[in-house]
Amino acid sequence: MQDGLKVCLVASAGGHLSQLLKIAGAWSGHAVCWITTTDVVRASLGDEGNVHVVGECNRQHPLRVLAVFMRCMRILRKERPDVVISTGAAPGCMAVVLGHLGGAKVIWLDSITNVNRLSLSGRLVRPFADLFLVQWPQLARRYRGVEYVGAVI
Known part of the structure; x- marks a missing residue:
């Protein structure tokens, strides 16, 4: 049963997606x-809601970054999520900022591979x-406004 809350889930392929899928219960019952x-x-992902592919990008390829940014902007404008949840990387970063600017609540789960400092x-x-x-x-303990509630992997 869905409660009307729309959740946008954002993750790059590989480890970022694996970590996001580990917390799937967090959006159970919501439109995604x-x-x-x-x-x-x-x-x-099959029938797990609308799945949008924006492509890979990183800071070494600024034109790809711009293209992915524009795709994320169009998707978020169309989907109008109430919450954006991401584990990264670059497309997740873009979607989180755009979601926030669009009025969505934002949840970020930093990767488990970042032991000594936060990811870029x-x-x-x-x-x-x-x-x-x-x-x-x-x-x-090192960063203000950052919470630890356990590891997902």
Whole structure:
């Protein structure tokens, strides 16, 4: 049963997606849409809501970054989520900032691979996150506004 809340889930293929799927219970019962980076992920998600593929990008390829940013903007304008949840990376960062600017609540789960400091994407989105979660307790102690509630993997 859905309660009218729309959740946009954003993760790059690979570990970011695996970590996001580990917390699938968090959006159970809500309408969902996905933003991801490859058609392989789209196929693996099946009927898990609308799945949008924006492509891969990183800071070494600024034109790709711009293209992915524009795709994310169109998707979020169309989907109008109430909540954006992401584990990263670059497309997640973009979707979180755009979602926040569009009035959505934002939840960021930084990758478990970041033991000593927040990810670059995490550092960029931290001011926009309503809830910022890390998977190592020492990171929660090191950064203000960051919470540790356990690891997902």
